[in-house]
Amino acid sequence: MKTKGEIEAEISDAMVRFEIEYMGRGPKEARTYIIEDMVLVRLKGVLTPAEQQLIKSKDGMELIKKMRSTLIENAKAHLSQVLADMTGTKVLGLHTDISTVSGERVIVFTLDRDLEKTLPRKKTS
Numbered sequence: 001m002k003t004k005g006e007i008e009a010e011i012s013d014a015m016v017r018f019e020i021e022y023m024g025r026g027p028k029e030a031r032t033y034i035i036e037d038m039v040l041v042r043l044k045g046v047l048t049p050a051e052q053q054l055i056k057s058k059d060g061m062e063l064i065k066k067m068r069s070t071l072i073e074n075a076k077a078h079l080s081q082v083l084a085d086m087t088g089t090k091v092l093g094l095h096t097d098i099s100t101v102s103g104e105r106v107i108v109f110t111l112d113r114d115l116e117k118t119l120p121r122k123k124t125s
Contacts, residue, residue, distance in 0.1 A: 055100045
């Protein structure tokens, strides 16, 4: 059985791959946290150079948020399946937001059970 840390690392890797495939580049940093029946993914440095130019105006900020939200909505089933396959749980919901100020995206998956309770913390020898 994989440890909590191993599954968190696998989820981070999958989210980076998703960002590369869907946005053309990955985040500068990705961290995943399993917290009871939730999986929190924090991606730093996700804005492309073009998006960084767009955020200089209010219309540009709104455009980026809408575009990124639409992309995640369109990929919701795919992302939920990837997470379900990695965790052995059913994904009940996916919630996300992106900060055009910090260039950070947060994605929260809600699961059908407390995953944290079932995973070993560290691998035993």
